[in-house]
Amino acid sequence: MQTFDSLLLGFSVALQPGVLWYAFVGCLVGTLVGVLPGIGPLAGISILLPLTYGLDATKAIVMLAGIFYGSQYGGSTTSILMRIPGEASSVMTCIDGNAMAKKGRGGAALCIAAVGSFIAGTLGVLALTVVAPPLAAFALGFGPPEYTALLVLGLIFLAYMSTTSLVRTLLMAAFGVFLGTIGIDVMTGHFRYSFDINELGDGLGIVPVAVGLFGLGEILATPSHQAPRDVLRPRLRELWPTRGEWRASAAPIARGSVLGFLVGIIPGSAHIISSFMSYALEKRLSKRPEEFGHGAVAGVAGPESANNGASTGAFVPMLALGIPTGPVPAVLMAALLIHGVPPGPTLVSDHPDVFWGFVASMYVGNLMLLALNLPLVGLFVNLLRIPYAYLYPLIVMFCVIGVYEVNNSIVDVWIMLVMGVVGYGLKKFSFDAAPLVLGLVISPILEMSLRQSLIMSDGTWAIFLQRPVSVVLLLLSAGLIALSVFGYFSRRRDWRAKLAEEAGEEA
Amino acid sequence: MSVKSDHVAGAAFVALGVVIFAVSGDLPFGTLSAPGAGMMPMVVTGLMMLFGVMVMLGARASPPLAHVDWSDRSHALLVVLITGAAVAAYRPLGFLLTMSLLVFLLLVIVERRNALIAAAYSVGLTLFAYWLFGKALRSPLERGVLWF
Numbered sequence: 001m002q003t004f005d006s007l008l009l010g011f012s013v014a015l016q017p018g019v020l021w022y023a024f025v026g027c028l029v030g031t032l033v034g035v036l037p038g039i040g041p042l043a044g045i046s047i048l049l050p051l052t053y054g055l056d057a058t059k060a061i062v063m064l065a066g067i068f069y070g071s072q073y074g075g076s077t078t079s080i081l082m083r084i085p086g087e088a089s090s091v092m093t094c095i096d097g098n099a100m101a102k103k104g105r106g107g108a109a110l111c112i113a114a115v116g117s118f119i120a121g122t123l124g125v126l127a128l129t130v131v132a133p134p135l136a137a138f139a140l141g142f143g144p145p146e147y148t149a150l151l152v153l154g155l156i157f158l159a160y161m162s163t164t165s166l167v168r169t170l171l172m173a174a175f176g177v178f179l180g181t182i183g184i185d186v187m188t189g190h191f192r193y194s195f196d197i198n199e200l201g202d203g204l205g206i207v208p209v210a211v212g213l214f215g216l217g218e219i220l221a222t223p224s225h226q227a228p229r230d231v232l233r234p235r236l237r238e239l240w241p242t243r244g245e246w247r248a249s250a251a252p253i254a255r256g257s258v259l260g261f262l263v264g265i266i267p268g269s270a271h272i273i274s275s276f277m278s279y280a281l282e283k284r285l286s287k288r289p290e291e292f293g294h295g296a297v298a299g300v301a302g303p304e305s306a307n308n309g310a311s312t313g314a315f316v317p318m319l320a321l322g323i324p325t326g327p328v329p330a331v332l333m334a335a336l337l338i339h340g341v342p343p344g345p346t347l348v349s350d351h352p353d354v355f356w357g358f359v360a361s362m363y364v365g366n367l368m369l370l371a372l373n374l375p376l377v378g379l380f381v382n383l384l385r386i387p388y389a390y391l392y393p394l395i396v397m398f399c400v401i402g403v404y405e406v407n408n409s410i411v412d413v414w415i416m417l418v419m420g421v422v423g424y425g426l427k428k429f430s431f432d433a434a435p436l437v438l439g440l441v442i443s444p445i446l447e448m449s450l451r452q453s454l455i456m457s458d459g460t461w462a463i464f465l466q467r468p469v470s471v472v473l474l475l476l477s478a479g480l481i482a483l484s485v486f487g488y489f490s491r492r493r494d495w496r497a498k499l500a501e502e503a504g505e506e507a
Numbered sequence: 508m509s510v511k512s513d514h515v516a517g518a519a520f521v522a523l524g525v526v527i528f529a530v531s532g533d534l535p536f537g538t539l540s541a542p543g544a545g546m547m548p549m550v551v552t553g554l555m556m557l558f559g560v561m562v563m564l565g566a567r568a569s570p571p572l573a574h575v576d577w578s579d580r581s582h583a584l585l586v587v588l589i590t591g592a593a594v595a596a597y598r599p600l601g602f603l604l605t606m607s608l609l610v611f612l613l614l615v616i617v618e619r620r621n622a623l624i625a626a627a628y629s630v631g632l633t634l635f636a637y638w639l640f641g642k643a644l645r646s647p648l649e650r651g652v653l654w655f
Contacts, residue, residue: 050646167565171520171558174551178527181548190544192534193527216590223582224618389620393613394632396590397606401636404597405646413594417587424583428575429516447547459540 010356030070043215047402057339096299120305124312180443217423249301256305264313278306330441517563524556601651
């Protein structure tokens with residue numbers, strides 16, 4: 001009953017005209033970010049973060065979150081009509097979505113993707129409403145050892161779930177944690193690796209690093225002559241799926257929603273992993289697996305629902321524990337901190353209007369996205385016809401302005417440029433930059449909680465084994481490492497390797 | 508034995524670790540009961556080097572270095588150089604001039620587009636961004652020495 005009352009409070013905030021407007025702007029920009037190749041939600045949110053400085057915390061987070069889940073909707077449009085993922089989590093939708101479009105069922109594929117995203121997003125918010133407050137209440141008892149163990153588990157889970165390699169993921173995470181140590185040590189006041197540059201005293205910001213790696217890095221690796229331009233025109237008359245297509249999509253949408261939400265709670269690039277897992281699951285459960293790759297409805301419905309469910313699930317640890325599960329929640333957390341609202345266990349009790357207003361706005365936002373994505377699909381398709389040669393200078397300009405406006409710091413823009421080159425290099429050698437950003441974000445929390453734990457215990461590691469929650473979390477970490485080591489030495493292909501291989505073959 | 512891409516990638520991270528240790532001399536490691544400012548960076552740098560060595564050891568499965576596609580390098584280099592020049596010029600020249608030049612040079616030098624169309628597009632785009640950020644959103648934009 002208390003949850004219901006709180007949700008009513010949330011709707012009273014979310015339905016205010018100002019909040020509704022920013023939710024709409026976020027959803028619209030998110031859809032555009034998802035539609036346009038080369039600019040993902042992370043770069044989009046980072047670039048637009050400075051625009052929220054003049055807003056209150058609720059409007060800011062509502063708009064930025066709208067960009068995040070809106071991009072999941074928009075990403076399906078390019079996947080289906082151009083066979084290029086507008087957003088990394090839409091990779092699996094390319095396969096069957098584009099095959100459906102080639103058969104003249106592009107409209108139906110877009111409709112199924114939008115409806116699946118809506119259902120998954122709404123179910124995800126329902127689950128968030130129920131799960132986040134008790135989890136936050138439980139986390140109020142967490143001390144430094146529990147936070148250290150939780151962050152270690154998060155990093156190891158990220159590496160375990162990675163479809164590339166445990167070692168490469170941990171390498172990126174370690175590099176990110178190191179970058180996070182640059183700047184003044186808050187416990188001793190030492191300047192670390194700042195080389196007499198005052199701006200580096202505050203450390204490397206998430207925004208310049210994220211925009212550099214994911215925005216500029218992507219542009220450096222994409223010359224205009226390599227950007228695909230073949231856009232299939234959807235037959236809007238056939239936007240509504242047939243009864244058979246609805247029937248074929250119902251169960252995959254339900255399964256994708258649940259799977260996506262559960263995977264979303266786990267650290268890592270959950271929305272990407274969830275769509276891969278959903279595709280593999282649907283193919284495994286299908287009575288006609290041979291249809292996958294040739295326009296199977298379930299191959300669109302499942303992954304699209306899963307990536308939206310995961311986007312919502314990612315908000316649970318962010319809001320309830322103050323721990324980001326990936327780079328995008330990390331930037332959203334930074335946005336809340338900029339507005340003086342620390343995310344974490346105290347958010348629900350100290351800022352109920354922000355928390356419940358945000359949750360309620362996601363119900364409204366999902367409705368807006370459904371209304372935006374179906375009727376306006378023609379407009380978004382026309383956007384895809386803008387030549388990439390004219391599009392990327394605009395993105396470069398927005399990267400420079402966006403990064404500069406965060407702190408009015410030209411050093412931040414240089415950092416962005418350097419990280420763009422680093423991102424380009426990492427791409428060439430097949431490294432995933434997402435764990436790097438996650439490492440950078442959690443670095444201050446991890447260092448602080450680890451050092452506090454050691455000081456509390458007078459230098460004894462046993463403190464991590466004296467607290468029940470910490471023991472459970474560390475045992476889980478050890479279990480995951482053991483599973484990975486076993487998989488490596490037994491030379492057996494485990495589910496992740498099979499999944500990556502299957503996805504590679506299909507793509 | 509041919510050099511694989513992971514040999515180079517792993518070695519690069521090991522080398523980076525060596526450089527980090529070399530410049531970490533004045534950071535106190537501290538003790539376990541009183542960890543110093545250097546503890547965390549040194550521990551994670553050590554881990555980074557360890558993982559770098561592991562990447563090198565598993566390099567057999569990676570493609571040869573010669574197979575890494577660098578066909579986009581001239582595009583990347585030009586974009587970096589032009590963006591770098593724009594960053595350097597941003598404060599002295601201000602928002603309007605720098606951003607117009609950035610977009611114009613990217614279109615003309617990197618994309619070989621018609622200079623007139625590029626000029627019209629870059630000026631129009633910059634004015635739109637100026638209105639959006641400077642006027643509609645009231646973000647402070649650099650004015651530069653020419654005061655616009």
